[in-house]
Structures are given as structure tokens and as C-alpha cells.
Amino acid sequence: MRPTLVFDLDGTLVDTAPDLVDSLNECLVSRGLSPAEEKDIRHLAGHGARVMIQRAFEAQGKLDDLTDDALNALLERFIGHYEANIPGRSKPFPGAVESMKRFADEGWTLAVCTNKFESLATHLLEGLGIRTAFATVSGSDTFAFRKPDPRHLTETIAASGGDPKHSLMLGDSRTDIATAKAAAIPVVAVSFGYSDVPIAELQPERIIDHFDELTIAMADELLTPKQ
Numbered sequence: 001m002r003p004t005l006v007f008d009l010d011g012t013l014v015d016t017a018p019d020l021v022d023s024l025n026e027c028l029v030s031r032g033l034s035p036a037e038e039k040d041i042r043h044l045a046g047h048g049a050r051v052m053i054q055r056a057f058e059a060q061g062k063l064d065d066l067t068d069d070a071l072n073a074l075l076e077r078f079i080g081h082y083e084a085n086i087p088g089r090s091k092p093f094p095g096a097v098e099s100m101k102r103f104a105d106e107g108w109t110l111a112v113c114t115n116k117f118e119s120l121a122t123h124l125l126e127g128l129g130i131r132t133a134f135a136t137v138s139g140s141d142t143f144a145f146r147k148p149d150p151r152h153l154t155e156t157i158a159a160s161g162g163d164p165k166h167s168l169m170l171g172d173s174r175t176d177i178a179t180a181k182a183a184a185i186p187v188v189a190v191s192f193g194y195s196d197v198p199i200a201e202l203q204p205e206r207i208i209d210h211f212d213e214l215t216i217a218m219a220d221e222l223l224t225p226k227q
């Protein structure tokens with residue numbers, strides 16, 4: 001059985017925050033609000049567009065203006081702007097593409113499990129020229145459930161022809177770590193993503209500061225059943 005390495009996308013494999021902030025700011029300016037700064041909003045990038053819009057309105061004391069209809073219209077505007085600009089300024093994190101090659105060369109199957117819409121995730125990976133490296137790309141709308149529901153992860157592995165007992169998850173957020181733990185799959189966390197808390201507090205099996213630290217030896221050790 002080939003082992004499976006499942007990557008989260010935003011904040012783990014690809015640094016998408018600059019483009020998410022651009023799309024958010026286009027929405028804010030369209031409603032007469034001030035643009036947000038990336039450093040203030042980066043930790044929200046992993047929570048999706050809805051939360052980013054809500055928090056930005058809240059920060060400017062304009063939450064009362066954000067009716068459900070206004071929020072839905074802005075959400076559509078955000079996604080439209082984001083989609084039209086893919087891949088924009090987004091780039092794989094340093095060493096990410098090399099690590100994908102390292103694991104593929106060792107016989108691992110690669111997959112992506114993200115809470116982005118599947119079409120946006122696919123479009124982004126195609127734009128970066130790395131879509132074909134992954135057996136499966138599943139998004140928040142691929143199944144009837146999404147992270148932190150562990151089935152999002154286990155069904156991604158199943159769709160890739162893998163087995164959860166021979167799988168490893170790589171993520172940057174509370175959601176990723178909760179998903180992997182609920183699925184009883186070891187999880188390596190990256191320290192450079194969009195977590196709003198220090199990642200160590202979430203107790204992943206390992207933490208890496210750079211993709212070079214994600215070695216085959218580390219992965220094999222995590223897949224070895226504990227005595």
C-alpha cells in the first residue's frame with residue numbers, strides 16, 4: 001500500500017494571503033471602508049472569506065451595516081475577484097515543491113484537503129503548474145462535510161487510493177490538527193501559516209519551520225505504529 005501525504009492548501013502548501021487580502025480590500029473599498037493591512041489580517045486567511053469580511057467590518061465599527069444580504073453579495077464579489085486574479089501573487093512556500101517531489105519519488109501518493117472551494121483550489125494549483133502532482137484535490141464543497149469533520153480527510157485519502165492507517169496530514173491551523181486527530185492520522189504542523197495561536201498549543205505530532213525539515217525519515221517514523 002502506497003502511503004499518502006495530505007496537504008492543506010492555504011497557509012501550508014501555498015502562501016495565498018496576499019491575494020486573499022487584495023480580494024478583501026476590493027470588497028471593503030467597494031463599500032466605502034478602508035483597506036486592511038496584510039499583517040493584521042493574515043491570521044484570518046485560513047478561516048475563509050466570510051470570516052475575513054466580518055472581522056474587517058467589525059474592526060472598522062461597521063458590523064451593523066453588514067446585513068446577511070450585504071454579506072452574501074460581498075462574498076460573491078470576493079470569490080469573483082479572487083478567481084479572476086488566480087494565481088496572482090500566491091506562491092508555494094519555500095521548499096514545498098521540492099518536498100512534493102521528494103515524497104512522490106519515494107512512492108508516496110500526494111493529495112490536497114482544503115476548505116477552499118474545490119474549483120478555486122484546482123484553478124490555483126493549475127495556475128501554479130502543480131495540479132497533476134496530486135491524486136485528489138478536495139475542497140469544502142467536494143463532499144457533504146468539510147474539515148474539521150474527519151471524513152473530509154479520510155474520504156480524500158480513499159479517493160486517492162490510500163488508507164488512513166498509512167497517511168500523514170500536513171497543516172497550519174487548529175482546524176487541520178483537529179481534523180487529523182479525529183481521524184487518528186498523525187499531523188505535522190507548519191509554523192509559517194495562518195494560525196491565530198502558537199501552533200505548539202495545538203499539539204501536532206511535529207512542527208516544521210521550513211519544508212526541508214519534512215523528511216522521509218520523519219514521515220516514516222510517524223507512520224510506524226507505537227509499541
Ligand SMILES: O=C(O)COP(=O)(O)O
Binds near residue numbers: 010115117
Ligand atoms: O479557505 C479556507 O477556508 C481555508 O483553506 P485551507 O483549508 O486550504 O487552509
Ligand SMILES: [Mg+2]
Binds near residue numbers: 008046171172193
Ligand atoms: Mg490552512
